[in-house]
Amino acid sequence: MIQYYNINGQLVDAQSATVPIHDLGLIRGYGIFDYFLVEAGQPLFIDDYAERFLNSAKHMNLDIGLTSETLKEQIFNLIEANGLKDAGMRLLATGGLSPDNYAPVQPSFMIMMNPAGGFPATHYSEGTGLVSVNYQRDVPEVKTTNYTMGIRMLPAVKKAGAVEVLYNDGSLLRESVRANIFIVTKDERIVTPASKILRGITRKQVLKIAHQLFPVEEREVAVNELKDAKEVFITSSTKKVMPIVFVDDLQIGDGKPGPITKKLAGLFRNAVEDYLAAKVS
Numbered sequence: 001m002i003q004y005y006n007i008n009g010q011l012v013d014a015q016s017a018t019v020p021i022h023d024l025g026l027i028r029g030y031g032i033f034d035y036f037l038v039e040a041g042q043p044l045f046i047d048d049y050a051e052r053f054l055n056s057a058k059h060m061n062l063d064i065g066l067t068s069e070t071l072k073e074q075i076f077n078l079i080e081a082n083g084l085k086d087a088g089m090r091l092l093a094t095g096g097l098s099p100d101n102y103a104p105v106q107p108s109f110m111i112m113m114n115p116a117g118g119f120p121a122t123h124y125s126e127g128t129g130l131v132s133v134n135y136q137r138d139v140p141e142v143k144t145t146n147y148t149m150g151i152r153m154l155p156a157v158k159k160a161g162a163v164e165v166l167y168n169d170g171s172l173l174r175e176s177v178r179a180n181i182f183i184v185t186k187d188e189r190i191v192t193p194a195s196k197i198l199r200g201i202t203r204k205q206v207l208k209i210a211h212q213l214f215p216v217e218e219r220e221v222a223v224n225e226l227k228d229a230k231e232v233f234i235t236s237s238t239k240k241v242m243p244i245v246f247v248d249d250l251q252i253g254d255g256k257p258g259p260i261t262k263k264l265a266g267l268f269r270n271a272v273e274d275y276l277a278a279k280v281s
């Protein structure tokens with residue numbers, strides 16, 4: 001059970017936590033967030049997430065009055081208050097209340113926790129799929145709260161037995177709704193889109209690992225390149241390294257999670273273990 005959330009710097013009872021009905025997050029959809037995992041009581045890669053969240057806030061002119069240090073302090077305080085060792089954590093900032101219901105004046109800031117979740121084991125052992133849609137996220141470098149396209153497409157995703165939708169601009173790949181995409185080419189290069197995407201923290205970690213083992217290319221990636229891919233995988237805080245074995249009607253490679261995806265997934269897990277070991281010592 002999660003006992004507390006943090007709303008505007010105050011610990012509040014999670015069950016009865018509320019925001020005003022006129023909050024710009026609600027009436028105008030103006031907000032940003034971030035999401036990361038807590039393992040063994042440690043928020044994973046917290047410096048990266050704190051920095052990205054504060055950058056998102058700055059980009060959207062939301063002055064929540066926190067520095068990286070004071071933000072992290074509030075995060076650690078909430079973890080301690082809830083006494084939960086394994087969890088998901090959401091940072092959220094919205095436009096808040098506004099006299100004219102339009103121009104942000106005093107942003108709202110919240111931190112929420114939820115018990116650790118996860119995806120079905122078969123998503124990893126057998127792989128899963130994506131459903132393509134032509135769409136470009138607004139302010140792609142910012143983790144905005146707008147997931148309209150992804151949520152609206154859920155029936156199609158479910159029908160396809162996929163995990164989520166994959167955005168392209170008609171000819172170039174971007175990212176999936178909540179994850180970054182990677183292709184392993186036939187000659188074993190690791191390729192990932194470089195522009196008009198959210199720069200995932202998991203993507204950053206996986207790139208670091210991949211660089212040590214394979215040629216890596218961050219560049220424009222054509223949708224067509226999926227046809228020749230040996231393997232495809234997506235990365236995110238909650239999905240980690242997840243094998244993709246189909247995109248729409250296209251089977252990727254031999255239709256099974258590939259050895260390079262599995263290798264990178266294992267090495268990413270090791271990086272998490274190393275991170276945790278460095279924090280306790």
Ligand SMILES: *Cc1c(COP(=O)(O)O)cnc(C)c1O
Pocket residue numbers: 035143175176177178179180198199200201202203235236237238
């Ligand atoms: C959260 C998210 C990702 C993945 O980022 P991580 O930091 O690895 O969780 C990628 N794309 C979008 C649009 C996202 O919202």
